[in-house]
Amino acid sequence: MRQAINNWQMDLKTGAGGGKPPKQPKPQYRSAFRILGSYAGEHRGTFFLVAVCTVIAIAAELLQPYLVKVAIDDHLMAGKKDFGSLLIICGIYLALSLAGFVFTYLQNNLLQYAGQSIVAKIRKQLFEHITKLSMSYFDKTSNGSLITHVSSDTEALNQFFNQVLLTLLRDGLMLVFILVMMFQLDATLGVYCLAILPLIAFIAVAFRSFVRNTYQMARTRLSRLVAFVAENLSGMNLIQVFQQQKAQAEQFKERNDAYFKANVREIRSMVLFNKSFDLLSNLTIAYVTWIGGKAVLGHTIEFGVLYAFITYIRQFFQPVNAITQQWNTLQSATVAVNRIWGLLDIQPDIEDRPQPLRINRETVQGGIDFNRITFGYESGSPVMRGLDLHIVPGEMVGIVGTTGAGKSSLISLLCRFYDVQEGSIQIDGIDIRTLPQEELHRIVGLVQQEPYLFAGSIIDNVRMFDESISREEVIRACEFVGADPLVRLMKDGYDTRLSERGSGLSAGERQLLSFARIIVFQPRILILDEATANLDSQTEQLIQQALQAVSQGRTTIVIAHRLSTIMQADRILVMRQGAIVETGTHSQLLAKQGYYEQLYRHSQGELDNREARASL
Numbered sequence: 001m002r003q004a005i006n007n008w009q010m011d012l013k014t015g016a017g018g019g020k021p022p023k024q025p026k027p028q029y030r031s032a033f034r035i036l037g038s039y040a041g042e043h044r045g046t047f048f049l050v051a052v053c054t055v056i057a058i059a060a061e062l063l064q065p066y067l068v069k070v071a072i073d074d075h076l077m078a079g080k081k082d083f084g085s086l087l088i089i090c091g092i093y094l095a096l097s098l099a100g101f102v103f104t105y106l107q108n109n110l111l112q113y114a115g116q117s118i119v120a121k122i123r124k125q126l127f128e129h130i131t132k133l134s135m136s137y138f139d140k141t142s143n144g145s146l147i148t149h150v151s152s153d154t155e156a157l158n159q160f161f162n163q164v165l166l167t168l169l170r171d172g173l174m175l176v177f178i179l180v181m182m183f184q185l186d187a188t189l190g191v192y193c194l195a196i197l198p199l200i201a202f203i204a205v206a207f208r209s210f211v212r213n214t215y216q217m218a219r220t221r222l223s224r225l226v227a228f229v230a231e232n233l234s235g236m237n238l239i240q241v242f243q244q245q246k247a248q249a250e251q252f253k254e255r256n257d258a259y260f261k262a263n264v265r266e267i268r269s270m271v272l273f274n275k276s277f278d279l280l281s282n283l284t285i286a287y288v289t290w291i292g293g294k295a296v297l298g299h300t301i302e303f304g305v306l307y308a309f310i311t312y313i314r315q316f317f318q319p320v321n322a323i324t325q326q327w328n329t330l331q332s333a334t335v336a337v338n339r340i341w342g343l344l345d346i347q348p349d350i351e352d353r354p355q356p357l358r359i360n361r362e363t364v365q366g367g368i369d370f371n372r373i374t375f376g377y378e379s380g381s382p383v384m385r386g387l388d389l390h391i392v393p394g395e396m397v398g399i400v401g402t403t404g405a406g407k408s409s410l411i412s413l414l415c416r417f418y419d420v421q422e423g424s425i426q427i428d429g430i431d432i433r434t435l436p437q438e439e440l441h442r443i444v445g446l447v448q449q450e451p452y453l454f455a456g457s458i459i460d461n462v463r464m465f466d467e468s469i470s471r472e473e474v475i476r477a478c479e480f481v482g483a484d485p486l487v488r489l490m491k492d493g494y495d496t497r498l499s500e501r502g503s504g505l506s507a508g509e510r511q512l513l514s515f516a517r518i519i520v521f522q523p524r525i526l527i528l529d530e531a532t533a534n535l536d537s538q539t540e541q542l543i544q545q546a547l548q549a550v551s552q553g554r555t556t557i558v559i560a561h562r563l564s565t566i567m568q569a570d571r572i573l574v575m576r577q578g579a580i581v582e583t584g585t586h587s588q589l590l591a592k593q594g595y596y597e598q599l600y601r602h603s604q605g606e607l608d609n610r611e612a613r614a615s616l
């Protein structure tokens with residue numbers, strides 16, 4: 001719950017949910033292209049084919065006006081009645097159109113395939129990297145910004161391959177070829193046309209700075225909107241508990257309106273730019289018609305040349321327009337690449353040693369030693385200092401204490417979500433930092449207050465999608481913890497599909513399934529973090545029985561707010577401000593008449609109240 005609140009609040013603070021949009025980092029083109037180039041290397045064969053198809057498609061397209069010029073000048077204007085040749089020209093024209101179609105199709109498909117493969121690979125790499133990062137990273141980073149990395153940033157890369165690369169390749173080549181054709185047709189008219197280039201450059205540069213801000217604003221506002229929705233979904237229980245629906249809807253409206261306005265501004269500037277180019281294109285055609293028309297009348301050029309020239313000028317403006325428009329996409333793709341690589345560069349704080357110790361899981365006894373450990377989430381403010389605790393194999397230890405006493409921190413350290421700053425934690429005398437994390441997590445099983453269930457069947461949830469565990473093993477585990485009768489009552493029994501977080505199941509049912517997981521994976525050490533806190537007394541009893549069954553033969557640590565859960569423990573530890581202040585069995589601690597006895601009296605009062613309420 002605390003993590004959910006932290007994340008939710010963090011997003012509100014970092015602006016994922018609101019406030020001023022963060023400043024976009026400066027794009028670093030060279031590093032972005034180097035990175036993308038390293039991925040593209042794997043597909044160099046495909047990219048070569050794309051280049052070949054592009055050249056053929058462009059040649060096919062550009063030869064068409066030339067063919068019309070030949071038909072006009074050599075046949076129509078010359079008054080030749082050679083219908084056969086004319087028909088051949090028309091046939092070639094059709095064949096060129098068809099070749100243009102086929103090779104453009106091939107070029108698009110090949111490029112898309114290579115691009116999508118690269119983006120899918122990066123997305124997978126990113127997700128796998130995120131799952132390996134340490135808890136300290138998630139403490140500082142909002143879910144919203146991570147979702148943005150995986151969704152919007154990879155989408156920007158998608159656009160890079162989809163639009164930018166294609167445009168740069170196809171339209172860049174097209175421009176060069178058009179200029180060659182124009183100069184080949186008539187160099188003087190070509191030079192006249194080049195005179196408009198400074199004007200084109202001026203409009204393009206003016207457009208770039210004009211549109212850049214609106215474009216970036218729209219992207220930033222979209223990211224904020226996505227992050228806001230993501231955070232609201234993960235904090236939905238808090239929103240409902242604190243009746244925040246209206247306030248959140250208002251905040252959503254504010255972000256939605258801001259995105260809407262940014263989009264409208266962006267579209268307006270795009271339309272203005274497109275129309276400016278259309279206008280310039282028409283002005284150029286008028287200018288060439290005037291110059292070229294005089295030349296035709298003066299018989300210095302042929303009519304067909306003028307026709308082809310005008311067609312090429314129309315074609316010339318399309319790639320110029322397309323390339324200029326891709327500028328912003330290129331810029332945001334570059335920023336996205338740099339951002340993704342920034343994330344991929346983050347090294348987890350907790351990493352396996354180069355040669356971790358291999359141990360035989362089967363032979364682990366389950367003794368635990370916390371040797372004078374000091375730990376704090378922030379350097380300089382320790383949560384516990386010099387804590388010493390030794391647990392013998394098979395012992396059941398209950399931990400109680402005030403909120404914020406450090407109970408959860410202790411088990412986070414045992415699971416190695418964080419490393420101690422001083423001292424060491426050992427299992428059977430082996431420092432847990434020397435073990436591979438994967439092995440450690442098979443040895444230490446954790447059941448949390450809100451057990452997480454994934455979207456999938458009950459079978460898959462219990463065996464955690466590990467197909468090597470048979471259906472029978474899962475059923476036996478459920479029978480063992482008493483979950484079997486509940487599962488059999490469900491619509492599709494063990495094949496009932498659970499939605500994310502296991503909604504559709506009660507807290508007790510979710511808890512029983514997580515116990516079944518423990519039985520399936522057989523960890524030598526079992527940790528229950530307030531696993532019975534949310535249950536009614538009847539379900540709690542069921543869970544208690546399951547707990548008895550599950551803890552047999554394993555070292556078990558139970559953190560409990562309800563003392564009834566740990567009364568039977570071999571040893572109870574009372575924690576306060578990061579230190580163990582009392583220790584003993586239930587009756588020894590009661591006899592001490594210390595803090596535990598106060599807690600017990602307090603919990604008895606609560607129990608009496610609960611029972612009184614239940615009997616009404």
Ligand SMILES: Nc1ncnc2c1ncn2[C@@H]1O[C@H](COP(=O)(O)OP(=O)(O)OP(=O)(O)O)[C@@H](O)[C@H]1O
Nearest residue numbers: 139377378383401402403404405406407408409410
């Ligand atoms: N992820 C975190 N980042 C920074 N500080 C944290 C984090 N988790 C816990 N703390 C702080 O560490 C201290 C111990 O917290 P911890 O969660 O271990 O206590 P607890 O005894 O389990 O409390 P509760 O019973 O309320 O869960 C508290 O002061 C808490 O605010």
